[in-house]
Amino acid sequence: MASQPQVRPQARPLSPHLSIWRWRVHMATSIMHRATGDGMAIVGGVLFTWWLVAAAAGPEAYQQFLDVARSPFGVIVGIGLTYGLFQHAASGVRHLAMDTGAGFEVGTAKTTATLTFIFGIAATAALWLFILL
């Protein structure tokens, strides 16, 4: 087995460590992708399940869900979740494009990162103007 490659320690890629990264729009996009993903995974996932179980359980259970959803607290959570959805979708599409090897030039990466925030905020504002007006 003389041809076997030499065993040596190799540097493995590290996950982002918040404390050593300088704040830039592309790293903020990356962090927001995780934050919105986690938020929707837990809060969104639980509320989605509650909504469907309540609908199946009957009118009283569904009314309890609606009362919470329509309360000021419910609306704030709703705005947060829809922003999370639009932000995560936008940075997700950016990830899919970058998976092909495209858009890694500093200028392009910065522009597309900024665009995810513009889309996230604009789409959330448009949706809630439509719902509340």
Add this chain to the structure above:
Amino acid sequence: MAVSRGTALGRVRGLGSAKEGAHHWWIHRLTAVSNLLLMTWFMVSIISLPSLDHFTMLEWLRNPFVAVPMVLLTISVFYHIRLGLQIVIEDYLHGGARIAMLFLTTGYTLVAAGLSIFSILTIAIGA
């Protein structure tokens, strides 16, 4: 330089140290695209409804062209949630806490998806 890892046979198989290669990565991308399509349909459908009261919801979910996409959306979204949470857990947690959280998130997504699908089918098939 850092590209060559493992044995020649291992590199040809391309399955990496976890023995499943890019499976996790690939399913995460597949469900990202299906989430994009299904969530767009979901958001447009929900805001097009005249009201969100109980009767309207039941009528909506009884339509097979709503119930089937809703079941598919539930599977796609909770699978994607499970894969995404796993990445974050494996990045930041180690040892026992990592194992415990992987069990917890797997259990959470299976139970939530199970309850959601059962509820959709209960409404759609009637009871």
